[in-house]
Amino acid sequence: MLAAVYLPGTWLLCFLAAPWPTQPEKLFHIRDHSDIEESVLHQAEPVTDLHSAQLFLSKYGWTEGSSGGMAASMPRPRGKLLGGLGGDPGLMKAIAKFQSFSQLPVTGQLDEATLAAMNQPRCGMPDRQPVQKVTSLPLALGPGLAQRQRVPLSNQPRGGSASPSAKVRKKRFLQRLSRQEQEPGPPRAPGRRAFSRKLLRWRLVGEGYSSQLSDEEQRFIFRLAFRMWSEVTPLTFKEDRFSPAALIDIKLGFGRGRHLGCSRAFDGSGQEFAHAWNFGDIHFDDDEHFTTPPSDNGISLLKVAVHEIGHVLGLPHLDRMGSIMQPNYIPQETGFELDWADRKAIQKLYGSCEGPFDVAFDWIRKQKTRHGELIVSFSTYFFRSSWYWLYENRHNRTRYGDPIFTPIGWHGIPSRDIDAYVHIWTWRRDERYFFKGSHYWRYDGDNDRAYTKDEQGRSYPQLISEGFPGIPSPLDTAFYDRRTQLIYFFQGSLVFAFDVDLHQVANSYPKRMVDTFPPVAPPNHPFRDIDSAYFSYAHGATFFFKGNAYWRVVNDKDRQQNSSLAFNTLLPKESISQKWFDICDVHPSTLKMEEQGADRNTS
Known part of the structure; x- marks a missing residue:
């Protein structure tokens, strides 16, 4: 029993008394250990003459049979350091190709500019x-x-x-x-x-x-x-x-x-x-x-x-x-x-990045110039799961550094899986709403956060059935049509048109989606369960998204060019990735790297 107690103490004393290595043993990959020998900082040998230029051209694939072939065994030539190729057509051709690739004047001669290009870090x-x-x-x-x-x-x-x-x-x-x-x-x-x-x-x-x-x-x-x-x-x-x-x-x-x-x-x-x-x-x-x-x-x-x-x-x-x-x-x-x-x-x-998206919409901002003139600008946003992207329409790509976590850029709304966004924009009203499940939130664009209470003191979120009587939940998507001043709510194969002035569902609704927005070329139509719908101010048109495809709603310009097109008909589907580029997911571990970029002051 005593030995059992005493032995660990003896082992501990021997362990502490033994010499400890100053640093962990280094790993080596070559038998002679030469890859772990201490190496001092040193400079690379520059390309200065015809021989070193030949080595360079062979090393980087510019001579026939490269890389690393013929030039290594060539004797170092004597004489001129530059030019003076002795009429070697193969070498002149290699230099000319390198000059062309490097966007230099193509001379086929080893001049100062070519040597400078060869000596750049690469x-x-x-x-x-x-x-x-x-x-x-x-x-x-x-x-x-x-x-x-x-x-x-x-x-x-x-x-x-x-x-x-x-x-x-x-x-x-x-x-x-x-x-x-x-x-x-x-x-x-x-x-x-x-x-x-x-x-x-x-x-x-x-x-x-x-x-x-x-x-x-x-x-x-x-x-x-x-x-x-x-x-x-x-x-x-x-x-x-x-x-x-x-x-x-x-x-x-x-x-x-x-x-x-x-x-x-x-x-x-x-x-x-x-x-x-x-x-x-x-x-x-x-x-x-x-x-x-x-x-x-x-x-x-x-x-x-x-x-x-x-x-x-x-x-x-x-x-x-x-x-x-x-x-x-x-x-x-x-x-x-x-x-x-x-x-x-x-x-x-x-390949390119595809859909689907939970929500897409244009965010409208009204600003005054120094001369007091009112101007309107907008940015397009795409939401998927718990992430969002700002799409720069003038550059036709997403903002650098996106996507970003939804709560970082949008305060007080659901953090993921938003069903719909609606912007009621008239001469008298400017209201923004987000929808999820059976509830909706009103968003304060000036203070960049969701309202906590409405004008009567009732707290947000509120029930869709109370704020928008006759509208079911949960929704597939929704959008506001400024031409008709109706909100179109989508659920399954049905469309509900909501009159914002009368605050009720419009007469004869709900209707089938295929009847409200009929196809130009049957049966090319989403029919039901669309992911998102939004009016784009950049394109002057309304789009329906489902999976990796979109359908564009015929607009007034289309009807002026082709009088046979009916109001609110859907043009044949096209690929999302061919119109909106680089709306791509990233691994969640990298999503917080660009939090400082989560603002809506660029378009």
Whole structure:
């Protein structure tokens, strides 16, 4: 008994007396441990002469048989550092193509401007590469990557040169693929989608944190970078720090020189700042001076991360100014967003975002100019579940940073699953109402919150049956028609027209939806259970939404152009994603990142 009590104490004394390591044991991936040797900050070798330019052109795919092939074994030429190509047509052609891609004067000569472009900080992926001729992958292939295929870490990453053995392995792998040379030209997406499902998991690997930024700063920037791609595609990204590594789709890490078991060493500060592997690994050169938003010094880690994630998702380099997929790092304003070409390229691979929506409406604001003139402006809002988007009609896209949690931008109304919105707007009335279930809320636009009581002192929310006699609940949707001064309430296949002046359901209602809003081309009609309806001041028309489709109600302009069109008829359905772009979900873990943007002062 005494021994049983005494033994733990003895063990504890021995444990405390033993020497403790000053830091956790480092992980290594290469047998000689060279990847964990301390490396000092060093500069990349600049491109200064014909030999180093040939190496550069081969490394980034501009010479035949690239990357990493012929130039590595060439003897260093003597003589002129610039120009002087000795009539080599292949090299002149490679330089001319690089100049064209870099939007430089195309001379085919190695001039100062071309050398300057070669020495800019850039991504390690080739600008031109053979791509596999593959159509869209079916979503039923499996839980992660297409059939969970992943290239081992010892294989060649995207871009640049590697060890001879790695080149052989890459060559054998590529021999099994159907090759197609990708010439530089107009922005376009390769015919390859890297992932087969919509929810992708990512992780900043434990041994791959940067020495320059705090852990939380790094993870925050990566969350934001993934969110930016999620805002324009049906993909959502979730940070996963605890699942087995085999379940992680995209792994990120920092390193210097030989790093993270990668077969390709980083070159130091000044040129290649990151590279992306074929199936989900992204490495950042910790010799570079990465900075966080909104700093305008160094290299923006957010911009680089967005670029490399684009590669992992399947995008090549684009030669369009303003595109995040340009190979070279272009310093710009602290705020940046995905270019139109980036959005269209990624959507060509993964598709566009669709409906349905709970509510859509235009928010009207009346303002006076400094001269006392009254002007009216509006913004369009889409609600789904507990999120909302502001749609900028003049730019034909959602506001950067959306969606946002409904309670952050709309105070006092239900936090999710709103049924309908109605704005009664006449010369004498300006009233806004939200509906959910059997109740409704009136909204105070001046103070940006729901009223707590009505003019008689009765509390909100109130019963729909009391505030709008004869209207059933719950509703599918509703909208106010300024032409007729009627509110149209929808439930199932029925429509209830409510006269706001008489405060009652109009005579002969309810009616069938197909009779009140008949189809122009039968049977092209939603018939029942529509998701939302709203009048758009931007388009001067009323729209009905159901699922991924919309129907537009014939307006006065349509009838002037075609007198055979009847009043309130529905034109044939069209796809929501072809008219309203990028109304996309994001993973809930990123929804609070842009709370400061939740205002309604932009349109």
